[in-house]
Amino acid sequence: MHHRLFPRTLALVTLAATAAAAGALPATAGSPTPAAVRLNATIDAVLADARLTGAQAGVVVVDATTGRTLYDRNGDRRLVPASTTKLLTSTAAMELLGPGHRFTTDVHTDGRRRAGIVSGNLYLRGGGDPTMLAADYDALAAEVAADGVRVVTGNLVADDTRYDADRLGPDWTWDDESYYYAAQVSALTVAPDTDYDAGNVIVHAAPATAAGTKPVVTMTPPNGYLRIDNRAETVGVGETTISFEREHGGNTVVVTGQIAVGDPPASDWLTVWEPTGYAADVFRDALRRHGVRLLGRTVLGRATPADAAPVARHDSMTLAELMVPFLKLSNNGHAEVLTKEIGRVISGAGSWPAGLTAISEYVADTGMDTGTLRQRDGSGLSRRNLIPADEFVALLAAVRREPWFDTWYAALPIAGNAERFVGGTLRSRMRGTPAANNVHAKTGSLTGVSSLAGYATDADGRLLAFSVVLNSYLAASVKGLEDQIAIALASYHEAGGGSARVTPPVAPEAPRAPEGRECSWVKPIVC
Numbered sequence: 001m002h003h004r005l006f007p008r009t010l011a012l013v014t015l016a017a018t019a020a021a022a023g024a025l026p027a028t029a030g031s032p033t034p035a036a037v038r039l040n041a042t043i044d045a046v047l048a049d050a051r052l053t054g055a056q057a058g059v060v061v062v063d064a065t066t067g068r069t070l071y072d073r074n075g076d077r078r079l080v081p082a083s084t085t086k087l088l089t090s091t092a093a094m095e096l097l098g099p100g101h102r103f104t105t106d107v108h109t110d111g112r113r114r115a116g117i118v119s120g121n122l123y124l125r126g127g128g129d130p131t132m133l134a135a136d137y138d139a140l141a142a143e144v145a146a147d148g149v150r151v152v153t154g155n156l157v158a159d160d161t162r163y164d165a166d167r168l169g170p171d172w173t174w175d176d177e178s179y180y181y182a183a184q185v186s187a188l189t190v191a192p193d194t195d196y197d198a199g200n201v202i203v204h205a206a207p208a209t210a211a212g213t214k215p216v217v218t219m220t221p222p223n224g225y226l227r228i229d230n231r232a233e234t235v236g237v238g239e240t241t242i243s244f245e246r247e248h249g250g251n252t253v254v255v256t257g258q259i260a261v262g263d264p265p266a267s268d269w270l271t272v273w274e275p276t277g278y279a280a281d282v283f284r285d286a287l288r289r290h291g292v293r294l295l296g297r298t299v300l301g302r303a304t305p306a307d308a309a310p311v312a313r314h315d316s317m318t319l320a321e322l323m324v325p326f327l328k329l330s331n332n333g334h335a336e337v338l339t340k341e342i343g344r345v346i347s348g349a350g351s352w353p354a355g356l357t358a359i360s361e362y363v364a365d366t367g368m369d370t371g372t373l374r375q376r377d378g379s380g381l382s383r384r385n386l387i388p389a390d391e392f393v394a395l396l397a398a399v400r401r402e403p404w405f406d407t408w409y410a411a412l413p414i415a416g417n418a419e420r421f422v423g424g425t426l427r428s429r430m431r432g433t434p435a436a437n438n439v440h441a442k443t444g445s446l447t448g449v450s451s452l453a454g455y456a457t458d459a460d461g462r463l464l465a466f467s468v469v470l471n472s473y474l475a476a477s478v479k480g481l482e483d484q485i486a487i488a489l490a491s492y493h494e495a496g497g498g499s500a501r502v503t504p505p506v507a508p509e510a511p512r513a514p515e516g517r518e519c520s521w522v523k524p525i526v527c
Contacts, residue, residue: 039489049478056074062464072390081392082450083445084452085377085387087392087395096358100320102315110123116149117151118151120154123304131317136314140313152294153296156297173383179271186275187340195325196334197269202267211235212234277300339352374386389468392453445513450478452486
């Protein structure tokens with residue numbers, strides 16, 4: 001695929017001069033305007049907040065059209081970016097796969113067919129689709145039945161060979177493994193909801209009708225792949241303390257705690273151990289409902305023969321459409337699937353190394369200096385990712401030239417917009433400020449890591465590209481500081497005054513997620 005090689009933006013030329021400067025104000029050919037002086041003083045004041053004492057901060061702002069640097073503080077410092085890493089993955093996917101790219105899940109048979117009997121195997125072949133719902137597997141099963149298949153004498157073979165067998169990302173921490181945001185990656189999987197949280201199951205505990213008995217535990221989607229160990233109790237009165245935990249290395253979900261009679265059900269999202277088997281279980285049950293009998297067992301991880309006969313097919317939404325839940329909700333699973341899909345399409349290997357190599361080559365073509373950064377996964381969950389703020393800005397400025405930019409830009413979270421699939425992880429932030437319905441940016445969160453990178457349209461209508469990466473702080477949250485910077489950018493007016501005394505803008509309080517997590521990673525979602 002042809003890549004256009006963009007010259008390094010003027011922003012980075014300016015950054016070289018900035019490195020020699022004593023302060024954050026960039027060196028320019030002429031004297032900075034009073035407004036630029038004031039903007040620098042405002043951002044400096046935000047970064048002087050006590051919550052950042054002893055922490056690291058990289059902040060860069062450029063005019064996305066001219067490349068003129070408006071602010072630079074430690075722009076070349078490599079910092080852990082968290083989910084702003086998805087900016088690299090998503091732009092590479094749009095370019096290398098294309099906005100119209102779809103994932104295909106299909107069903108094949110081998111052996112002879114006669115009078116509705118298949119004397120062979122039934123193959124369920126995964127194409128990496130992270131949006132496959134139980135309803136989609138049901139539709140595939142209905143197609144199999146409609147094609148006249150009534151009995152399969154062989155096995156149900158779950159073919160996940162489009163990608164490699166590595167299920168968990170490089171460097172992910174062991175204690176994240178059962179949590180929704182660290183789901184195993186397979187080319188054949190199930191999403192339990194229309195957030196498309198592939199590789200997860202939703203477990204519900206509803207109180208029984210009488211105290212002293214166990215709650216009623218169910219799963220979405222219903223399946224026989226996970227086993228419930230219900231140790232919880234229904235009580236007459238009291239606080240709900242239900243907890244769900246999947247044991248490492250298997251699919252037993254232990255339910256503990258209590259729930260009072262009449263209380264609403266408690267629910268949680270849990271990852272599944274080996275999602276290929278999960279998908280096969282859901283599909284096998286759908287076949288049974290549609291009257292298709294499978295006489296053999298379920299076999300995982302074998303490839304579909306090249307001469308197998310097609311029976312049913314499901315195509316996903318387009319990549320352009322997938323960008324919305326992916327970026328708005330910062331879906332880690334989507335990022336990792338796209339990384340492997342890029343590797344498969346570009347080099348024939350559906351693996352992290354192949355995908356990351358292709359992503360690196362694309363972002364280098366845009367003008368990012370890949371010699372200054374390290375990307376270890378597609379989502380940003382790895383703490384070994386290191387990306388300087390100025391490299392994010394270089395990418396943000398360059399991709400404005402891409403034909404798919406408007407679609408991708410619209411898929412970024414939009415500050416202060418209450419619609420969940422518009423505002424996304426920014427829907428509760430910066431409300432009622434000049435940044436609301438203005439700033440389009442990707443958020444990032446890990447313990448001790450917070451980031452925000454994207455675009456703000458200033459008061460003169462100029463599009464500013466910015467990146468804020470904060471590391472090694474001890475405070476519970478520094479999101480408000482990022483918001484103050486974004487609000488200052490949305491309020492920036494070139495002809496504005498340049499008083500030496502500045503007061504950082506007020507950032508409205510927003511619901512706070514648990515430390516180190518994106519608000520969309522908390523179910524039910526808090527943002």
